[in-house]
Amino acid sequence: MRTSLRQLGIDTGYLLSMFFIALPSFIIGLVGTLLGVGTAVIWIGVPIAAATMFAMRGMAAAGRSMLPGVLGRELPRPRYKQAPEDASALRRFLTALTDGQSWLNVLWAVAVLPVSIAGFVIAVVWWAVTIATVTWPLWGWIVIAATGQSEQGLEIAATWLGWGDSYLAMSAVTLIAGAVMVLTIVPVIRGMAMAQALIGKGMLTSISGLHERIDQLEESRAAATSAEADALRRIERDIHDGPQQRLVGLGMELARVKRQLATNPEAAQETLESAIAQTRETIDELRSLSRGIAPPILTDRGLEAALAALSARSLVPVELETDLNGRYKAAVESTVYFVTAECLTNVAKHSRATKATVSVEDWGDRLVLSVGDNGVGGAHVSKGHGLSGLTDRVKAVEGQWTIDSPDGGPTVIVVEVPCV
Structure with missing residues (x-):
């Protein structure tokens, strides 16, 4: 009234x-x-x-x-x-x-x-x-x-x-x-x-509204470019520090096996077993990297199944709630997935939490993702911290996000991604 x-x-x-x-x-x-x-x-x-x-x-x-x-x-x-x-x-x-x-x-x-x-x-x-x-x-x-x-x-x-x-x-x-x-x-x-x-x-205000919309699209494009560049640099660094080094070591091990076969077959057998173990570890690491590029479960079974698998792999127990209606655009699903992955990685590395919650709801014109934990709080998005890539990912799809993380916790991150 x-x-x-x-x-x-x-x-x-x-x-x-x-x-x-x-x-x-x-x-x-x-x-x-x-x-x-x-x-x-x-x-x-x-x-x-x-x-x-x-x-x-x-x-x-x-x-x-x-x-x-x-x-x-x-x-x-x-x-x-x-x-x-x-x-x-x-x-x-x-x-x-x-x-x-x-x-x-x-x-x-x-x-x-x-x-x-x-x-x-x-x-x-x-x-x-x-x-x-x-x-x-x-x-x-x-x-x-x-x-x-x-x-x-x-x-x-x-x-x-x-x-x-x-x-x-x-x-x-x-x-x-x-x-x-x-x-x-x-x-x-x-x-x-x-x-x-x-x-x-x-x-x-009609013309100025168009100017503002153009600015938003340019900002989203710049954010998408920045997010893609960051992802490529991270993948390049991970491949250099992980599988590439393991493959170099594997080559050296196989060369050693070649030399030991004529003089010390038993040592050659041990070296070969070590090389096989390194091969398995390299394969596992490459699979982990491939999930960061395009997780097959997200492509094949959709966002709900991908979030369930992501929660199951989390080092911190995750309580997952989803209210979704089928499949969404690839950009929407990948954004929600990777933002959730970044948040859970940050929880595991920095929050000292014993429990995390992930909730995704379909509000008709947008998906609303909420990630929380009972950790020590103090999360922020400055360069060098776990959430630094979040802003560009969300801006790339014209989304919005907020973070509430006072010192002492808890931390709650809410992300809204347009899905129409």
């Missing part, structure tokens, strides 16, 4: 105040543009039109500043085309005239005026009638006593309803009318405010 009343106050203030922004915006935008275009042939119109564009930036900013209160969310700020710092005055004027958002500001001023007039009138009339009908029983008798005449309209309505023509009957009629006005004022005011706000949103 309190939220609805607060929103009603915001919407009413928006409708009343926007009229005083829309009217001068219309005058400045339309008159300035027509005058500038009409006199452009003699060049005096260029500075007039450019000055109009600059003035409309301020008017549009005033109109845009009230949109978040009505729409309930922040909106991107426009990015106007900028002339070079050493550009001439004429170049600056021409730059303003070639900016698409500046012309949309003028179009907004023309389109929003009739809607703002309607919104202003409806807000004033609806509030006035609502207050008048609800409070009429308190002051109606003063009007009747001062004029010596009763309210004929109310008398007729009360008589038609069969309630008579008494002051009490007329008061009942006004209270019923007031109740209707009270019940309708929220949807009416809200509808007018939304209609006016959507015009402003479409014309004052």
Whole structure:
């Protein structure tokens, strides 16, 4: 109830105040543009039109500043085309005239005026009638006593309803009318405010919204590239430090076997057994590395089975809960899998935890992964720490994540990955 009343106050203030922004915006935008275009042939119109564009930036900013209160969310700020710092005055004027958002500001001023007039009138009339009908029983008798005449309209309505023509009957009629006005004022005011706000949103923030989306995509692409590069460097390092060294050692062992066969067959047998053991260890290590590239169980059986296998291999006992609906895009499944793997690796290496929890839920438009432990806390994502690769992996699929890990624990990491 309190939220609805607060929103009603915001919407009413928006409708009343926007009229005083829309009217001068219309005058400045339309008159300035027509005058500038009409006199452009003699060049005096260029500075007039450019000055109009600059003035409309301020008017549009005033109109845009009230949109978040009505729409309930922040909106991107426009990015106007900028002339070079050493550009001439004429170049600056021409730059303003070639900016698409500046012309949309003028179009907004023309389109929003009739809607703002309607919104202003409806807000004033609806509030006035609502207050008048609800409070009429308190002051109606003063009007009747001062004029010596009763309210004929109310008398007729009360008589038609069969309630008579008494002051009490007329008061009942006004209270019923007031109740209707009270019940309708929220949807009416809200509808007018939304209609006016959507015009402003479409014309004052659409281009900047596209710019912001482009920035997000560029950031995601950069994050994906960084995550891929980090993964390749890690794989290269693991192969160099692990299987490559083991294969070098295996070659040396086999060369030793070759020398010992003629002189000491028993020693050659022992060396050969050691080489066989190294071969098994190398194979196991290569299998472990392959799981970090593309785990077969994830590809073949899906995310739920892959997380179950990952939890089973964890050095810390894991309590797994999943609420998934079939298969998802490969990028989504691999992101959730590898993020879970990184988190559990960090738990095993740094948290000193005795138990970890992993939960994955399908919220329709995104998968929500939650990984927690009862360890010592203090986890962070600075370079050189276990979670340093998490940010790029999540950004690569335009996801979001938060970490709560106070000193002393517990640690909870929540990751949201879009899946639509």
